Amino acid sequence: MPRLRPILRFCAAALAIATIAFWAAKGAHPGWSMDKVPVTLVDEITEIEYTTYEEHFVPGLEYLAGGIAAAAVLFGLSFLVRSQPA
Template identity: 55%
Template sequence: MAASTGSRPSPVRKFLRILAALVAIGIVGFWFAKDGRTGWSQDRVPVNQKDEITGIDYVTYEERFVPGIDTLGAGLGVAAALFVLSFFFRSKHPN
């Protein structure tokens, strides 16, 4: 059986790429789970309510974090940076 001539990836390179994938999947999952918006993040969400006696509609604000496209972009940026960083680690070739 012929030995493969390809080099094996460095363990650090493999770790960084797996970490980048986990960060990307994690941030997208977090964004969807928290009902992510396509606008900026919010930490106060408007809630429409109706007065029971007069029937007048009014707005109150609920303290809740809703991640926006900025949170998603930052998380994917970190994942991309980890992936690019993995290219700087190479396996040692025997001489």
């Protein structure tokens, strides 16, 4: 039977790295998640700026915190597993 402690720690590290990579690749928004992003445009005739919203998902800190918390739980579980004698 494979040793469970290193497997749990590897999964925790992989989950933490994947969470940070996903959050950064999708926009790394330092607030709540957004499913509509504000886009500022300029009217061609009057040259007045106005804001419209584009359908685009940007994960916020709750995705980052959730992924890191899940990785911390996996890492914590690795301490509860008994190490097998060599």
